[in-house]
Amino acid sequence: xxxxxxxxxxxxxxxxxxxxxxxxxxxxxxxxxxxxxxxxxxxxxxxxxxxxxxxxxxxxxxxxxxxxxxxxxxxxxxxxxxxxxxxxxxxxxxxxxxxxxxxxxxxxxxxxxxxxxxxxxxxxxxxxxxxxxxxxxxxxxxxxxxxxxxxxxxxxxxxxxxxxxxxxxxxxxxxxxxxxxxxxxxxxxxxxxxxxxxxxxxxxxxxxxxxxxxxxxxxxxxxxxxxxxxxxxxxxxxxxxxxxxxxxxxxxxxxxxxxxxxxxxx
Numbered sequence: 001x002x003x004x005x006x007x008x009x010x011x012x013x014x015x016x017x018x019x020x021x022x023x024x025x026x027x028x029x030x031x032x033x034x035x036x037x038x039x040x041x042x043x044x045x046x047x048x049x050x051x052x053x054x055x056x057x058x059x060x061x062x063x064x065x066x067x068x069x070x071x072x073x074x075x076x077x078x079x080x081x082x083x084x085x086x087x088x089x090x091x092x093x094x095x096x097x098x099x100x101x102x103x104x105x106x107x108x109x110x111x112x113x114x115x116x117x118x119x120x121x122x123x124x125x126x127x128x129x130x131x132x133x134x135x136x137x138x139x140x141x142x143x144x145x146x147x148x149x150x151x152x153x154x155x156x157x158x159x160x161x162x163x164x165x166x167x168x169x170x171x172x173x174x175x176x177x178x179x180x181x182x183x184x185x186x187x188x189x190x191x192x193x194x195x196x197x198x199x200x201x202x203x204x205x206x207x208x209x210x211x212x213x214x215x216x217x218x219x220x221x222x223x224x225x226x227x228x229x230x231x232x233x234x235x236x237x238x239x240x241x242x243x244x245x246x247x248x249x250x251x252x253x254x255x256x257x258x259x260x261x262x263x264x265x266x
Contacts, residue, residue: 007257009180014096032115035084036122040212042075051142069201073193080179087115091245092173099254123211132219150217158236165240168204171195173249205237
C-alpha cells in the first residue's frame with residue numbers, strides 16, 4: 001500500500017474540491033443528494049446491527065458503541081469511492097481552493113449551502129422512504145435504540161453539542177484527508193475508517209448523520225419535535241462542524257503546508 005505525502009494530500013483534496021465546485025449546479029446537487037443518502041445508509045447499518053444487541057448493550061455498552069462506530073464509516077467510504085458530495089467534508093475541502101484564491105467567498109457559501117440542503121434531502125430519502133416506509137426497524141430492539149439515541153442527542157446544551165460538533169468534523173475531515181493518502185481501495189477505505197470510527201464511538205455530533213438519526217426517530221413515532229431537532233441539535237452541531245472542518249483541518253493544514261503558495265494555473 002503506497003502512500004502520498006501529507007502536502008500532496010492537501011493539493012489532491014483541494015483540486016478535487018475545486019473540480020466539484022465548478023460542476024453545473026444540477027450535477028453538484030445530485031452529488032449532494034447522494035452524499036446524504038450514503039451517510040444515512042451508514043447510519044441505518046449501525047442502527048440495525050448495534051440496535052439489535054440489547055443484551056450486549058446491557059452488559060457492555062462500550063462494545064456496542066464501538067460496533068456502531070465500526071459500521072457507520074461505510075457511508076463516508078461510499079461518498080469518497082463512488083463519488084458524492086458531503087457538506088462536512090466540504091468544510092475543509094472547499095476552504096482549500098478558497099485559501100488558494102480559486103474560489104470567492106460567494107462561491108464557497110453557495111457550495112456549502114447547496115451541499116447542506118441537498119445532503120438533508122438525501123438523508124430524508126433514506127430515513128423516510130428506505131427506513132420508515134419499509135418498516136425495517138419495526139418489531140425489533142433497533143427501533144427503541146434509535147429513539148433513545150435521538151432523545152439523548154437532544155438532552156445536551158448548545159455549548160456541549162457545539163463542542164461535540166467540532167470533534168465530529170475534525171475527525172470526519174481527517175478521514176477524508178487520510179483517504180486521499182492512498183490510491184487503492186483498501187488503503188482509502190482504511191484511511192477513512194479510522195477517524196470516522198473514532199468520532200462515532202466517542203459520541204460526537206455530525207450534522208448530516210443527525211439528519212438521518214433524529215428524523216428517523218420522528219418518522220417512527222418518537223416524541224420529538226422538529227423544532228427541537230433543529231434548535232437543540234442541528235444548529236449547534238452544524239456550527240461546530242464548520243469550525244472542526246474549516247479551522248482544525250482545512251485552515252491548519254493549509255498553513256502548515258503552505259498551500260496558499262502552491263496554486264496551480266487554471
